[in-house]
Amino acid sequence: MQTVFFPKHLCGDIDKSSRSFIWGKDGYNQRIHALALETLCKPKHGGSVGLREARKVNLSFMMKNCWALCSQPNKLWVQVVRSKYVCGEDIISVIHKKSIASNLWRGICEVWDKVVHNIA
Template sequence: MMQTVYLPRKLCDEIDKKVRSFIWGQTRDNRGVHALAWLTLCKPKLEGGLGVREARLNNTSFRMKNC
């Protein structure tokens, strides 16, 4: 669905929030340790990041691909 439909900013932010919670091991009762900043995690692997893509940028690139 992300490839054909423009997702609202709020929805993309919620997707990113879920990804961050998973990576940092955060649950409702326990906050995980944030060893790296989100911007560092979004860097490509060759630059020392994990290659995680932000949902907003991912949505935009998918839609541009279909043009």
């Protein structure tokens, strides 16, 4: 989840499994939902369960990778990715989508515009 940008349907399946576990659903029985999903997703310090949506968690992990690509040029994985995909030496690199790329690079390309928009 930290290096692969999941498709929406997979995140939906992960969320569905999480909710089923919380609400006590098994293969045969489905129980009444005592709490709304919005209540379950509130933070723990607010008295809730603190359940997180898989899509948001996956997006934040990919944005964290983008931030490392900008701010930590001495990390080995950053050097490898920058040299493999020819990003340049600028702090805010130029990102080009490629038809054949690793899962990590495709995920970075998906969220890059959001990261750059929040940096500048």
